[in-house]
Amino acid sequence: MTAVRARDWPKVDRSLLVLVGVLAALVLANGVIDQGFLSAAQLRNTLLVTVPLALIAGGQTLCMLTGGIDLSVAMTATAAAYVTGVRAADGTALAILEGLAVGLVIGLVNGVAIAVFRVNALIMTLGMSAILTGLLTVGSQTFLKGATRMPEFVRELGGGTIVGPIPWNLLVWLLLGGLLIFGLRRTGLGRLIYAIGGNRRAARLAGVRVASVEVAVYVACALLAAVAGILIGGRGGSVDLQLAGSYLLPSVAAAVIGGTSILGGSGGYTGTILGALILSVLDTMLNVLNVDEAVKQVLYGTIVLVLAWVYIRTSRARTGDR
Amino acid sequence: MQATTMAATGSMARRQAWTGATLLAFLLLVAVKAQSGGFDSFEIQTMVTSTLALGYLTLAQGVIVIGGGIDLSVGAQMVLFNCLSARLMEGRSFGTCLLIAAGATLAGALLGALTGLVIARSGVPDIIVTLATGFVWSGLALFVLPTPGGGTALEFQTLVLGSGTEFWPPLVGLAVPGLIIWYVLRRTSAGLGIYALGSDRQAAFLAGVPALRAQVTAYAIGGLLCALGGLAATAFTGGGDPRATAGMTATLTSVAAVVLGGIALTGGVGGLLGPVVAVWSLYLIPAIMLARGVDPAYGEAVKGVVIVLVVLIGGLLRRNGRKT
Amino acid sequence: MGETREALRTRAVAKRYGPVVALRSVDLSVRPGEIHALLGANGAGKSTLVKILTGVLAPDSGEIEVGGRPVAFRSPADARRHGVTPVFQDPALLPDLTVAENLRLTGTGAADVLERLREMDLTPPDFRTPAGELPLPLLRMLDLARALAHRPALLVLDEITAALPSDYAERVFAVMRRTREAGGSVLFITHRLLEVQEVCDRATVLRDGRDVDTHVVAEGGEDRIVAAMLGDKAVGAVPAAGSTAARPTGEKLLEVTDLGDGGRLKDVSFALHAGEVLGVVALEGQGQDELFELLAGDRRAASGEVAVRGRRLAGRHPREAVRHGVALVPSDRQEALLPMRSVRENLALPLSGRRWGPIRLNEERRKVGAVIERLEIDTRAQDEVRRLSGGNQQKVAIGRWLVGGFDVLLCFDLTRGIDVGTKHQIYALLRSIAEDGRGVLMFTSELREVPMVCDRALVMYGGRVAGELPAAEADEGMLLNAAHGLTRAEEVG
């Protein structure tokens, strides 16, 4: 019974390698389907479309790690982008700040309701989604009436290119994504997020203020969604009320494919990034393949299922569970 | 001995308290509705028939959640069976329609069983399997019926929905399967196994519950109910509609109704009456707002607030109940 | 040898969990009409063997015979049908189902279970109560009664007495003896060697996944068992428990005045001094749970107050207690551990809780490493704490506070389910904590520990402190009397 020294970093997860393999295979398959795919332009395109999803899924990962979920991310992204668009006249910086403030408020409300008043996360965020839909619909006719064109800076950020295959939004992602990875692995808050998801009661007894951590998580999630919404709006140039609706399910799927447990306590952002990349490449593949919508949906579902299964298989082989 | 009996009665009361609260909330809503816009048999018929499909989906979701799972594909399954039955029933006689309905129900159970099997065998979490199968079922629905259409026999519609302003047939149509499944859940060992599985998977296994069988059973019941939901939609609208959005909305509503009706999302707890009543309550909220002339855009927001508040208050009551 | 057909026999049973070898090769035989002890240090593989014998796990290799016939159980139900009925280390009743439903689940007759409970001289609970609402010891007894109702040929009890107060443990022994008289066999796992002496006929000792010794208990003795269990490693000597002085001298670390929770706990007053290990003894349900929860800030006081070094604790959140240097090690590991996280993260939790910002990796590595070494935590399965054996999990739960720092350590039945070697380590640890000028308040259900570790002992009865006595004078008989409320505080002085 020799005491092994505690390691700083977890072993490189074999299941992550499998995800990388799956991603590579998908990219190759795309290359076979369409030669245009293996180009710098396409790399840039892939990054461009993945970044917002990866950001929203990052927030989703945080919530899921605590054992929660945020079904209001799509509407949060939309609301933040809408406000930024409508307030473009206030000046770019202020408009962006106002958009982020929307995210902050939504996150706070979600977080306080879930952490302090113990409303079920699924219900709370579903309700929040309905509330935002209602408010935005009314708002678009009244207090949020106006042109919804994004400021030039935001357009550049959402769709512009720094150099070669590197879009500006990648910079945003590197910054926030890096912060997420670092935050989850190397900060006290990150540890506490895992702790809460792993065993809420134990965390509490160990002196962790569970509620504050949870509020922080939902605020971070909403802020990430707000940033993503603003980027999506920037890419499209203008904003509408359904802006980010299609990002909800993929945000959950990316996290789960990337190995984050829906029950909380295990997973991480690296996996989610791979999950998001896989989903975008898959999406591109299905867009480029000229197949029937019916076939497309069946394919999409099947592939997501198979991916999740492969992931589980490999992570089990590692731990030797039955 | 006296004390333990009292404790047990207390805990029984607590277990039924949620269903009671849901019922009370529902009756309150009915009263408000009756006051602001009338609640005659025409209204009741509207309520019961238009929520029939959703009612089945909620029962399906309820059984699955009690068994410790969650099914994000119930809406898609409903859409699939709606399209399938509408396509097959178009222009057929009443008898043939009944046969098709029976076949669809069976197919639904099989589809559900398959889902359960995949979940149990693959070890992939329920939520992701059903997210994926949801896409598959929506795709199949489009394949079966590329555009809205299809049809059904008038007698079939009358059988399911009743004629005139009757509202008993759909009520019976919901209650009979509901009661049968309630009996299966509460009074048979298979049903007990489902509760056990949802309560604590590991302990259930140690207690000798055949986990695979319980899980497959729960999903099979769910699939069967989703097929009934699809058939109800066919009867109600007289045709099929392959658009996936309706399915997703229905799925989310079923989850909300299950929680509002007192089933814990962690599994193992709750009954079936609460969720059905919750579906009706969710129907009444916009109806009341319509009658009161509330801007429907706010209506959506109000509905969100109401759902959150109900769960909040319910949670507080539950917590206080536990302390004493 | 082999003249009678064995109730159970295993040959070269082996099992590994991925890279972790839990069982290398175990040969075990249990005779009909015998109570057979299965012993071993934490992580020796006892629970794994039980799981294999009862169909929860399939062995990687090896053979199992029951009643002379080879078997390969597919599930616990299958094992039960063959007469092998377990009571597992962790409760197996489903918390959300009522007792009646739980019984129905395993096809057990409720009348039969009632009968068994009466035989054990227990008041049966209302069977309509959800199992989750019953106290843990009663649940364990229900688990046992349920197993008995199946009239097992071989009853397998994995650390059943660990969670039981001594009066309940006595009843379990009675059951075991009755089973033996009826010709059945019992495989009994425990870390309390006294219990082995008291009820067992033979004992098999596992070490590192092998059976290293099987002997007739009457011929062996505790030393032989301990030697077999630990191999070359010697049991560390416990430094003699504090002074014989009845009154402690150090500064008052923790002062409790007229504390009550509005329920079971009433008017509890005492003080814990620096350099002292203060024991709390009580039978099941005398308010000790509430007292510890209150002190740890997990429950609000209805009356009275708690002060740490003279500063009052409001008791709103455990964090407040932790901040003031009061740390709790709960008895239930489910309440202490983050099962999916690594040993390191579990140990470093108090550090993470203190600062949300970047972790000081070097400091953390140093502190965690030191504690792992000091407690000799078996880190073979360190990536996920849930894969550690029960005893090692317990060490992690204590080790956390050695990393985090504290002034007052609240230990609730700390040594439950811990092997002799480790127990002695922990006793020594508690003593050294006291010597550093800190304080320990420990509840124990094992009365023998009081004179070994404590300076003083409080006896709780009916939610009050019924007595206080110097540990050196406390023998088990005296404590038991006090704990039953037979002695009033005044008499003890």
Next chain:
Amino acid sequence: GGGDTTTPGGAATGQGQQQSSFVIGVSNTLVGNGWREEMICSVKAESLASGKVSKVIVANRNGGPTEQIADLRQLISQGVNAIIVNPSDPDKLNPVIKQAKDRGIVVVAVDQAVSAPEALVVANDQVAYGRLGGEWLAKTLEGKGNVVEMRGIAGAPADNDRHKGFTEALSKYPDIKIVKEVFTGWDYSKGGQQALDLLNSSTAVDGIWTSGIDYTVVNAFKTLGKPYAPVVGADNNEFINQIKSVDGFTGAAVTNPAAIGGVGTAVALDALSGEQVPRETFLTPEVWDLATSKDKLDANYFPDREATFSARVTVEPHTSYTPEQLFACKGPGE
């Protein structure tokens, strides 16, 4: 059935009412869609401008025929005189429309048609929408090239009609190939993303026809730094802006006015006043491009309105409200 109960304020008194006392009900099943919200506003604006309406009751929630049938029945119970419905299905509402008719309620299906003979239909001609856009595209490409068809929601009737018109138009141009066909789900950001994917693929794209998901598609060219190809879209505010002001881009807006709600209201009020109205009113879309209809583009661009605002705000001669009344989105008594 169901016509045997009389509801207070019901149609029994409906026909002979005086000015300013009609109650109009609206049923819509897509919430948060800018076009649909504007349609509801046009009902309110027209009701206000007509001076014949005392109240507008709106039933608006996400759903399909099931929800809509329930909503229509709710409106019937509320005793409305006319219902303006944007139908979620051409056939499934027929029974409830009949029930309404039995109670003397005027039902007008707007935007899309219903098959019930009892209902009046005021719709944009969706087949023509597809055909006109397709013809413009083919002419602009001079009869040859690869085009992409970006459709709406699979299974939606309007999507099918437009597809029909579009393919019909292109069938006359054998050298034009439809190389890709995708469903945008009428979702602007998703459509933009799909455009990125398609433009990046190795297939050459000479022109894009969209079922109204337009401005994000135009933006995709800019994002990728590719030369613009002609794009057909709808009369979305931002798209009109792009046609007018983006250098090197040619596009055409095919009108699909949300003001159809106002048209439907006008028709319903005519019917309530006892006038003879045709069962079907079809609005033929107009095609606006910079070369031929610069004036229309200039007159129908509202820099202060949202990107998805349907720019053709009035439909003469049917509607009587002013653009300001539409922008205010207030019904009588609000």
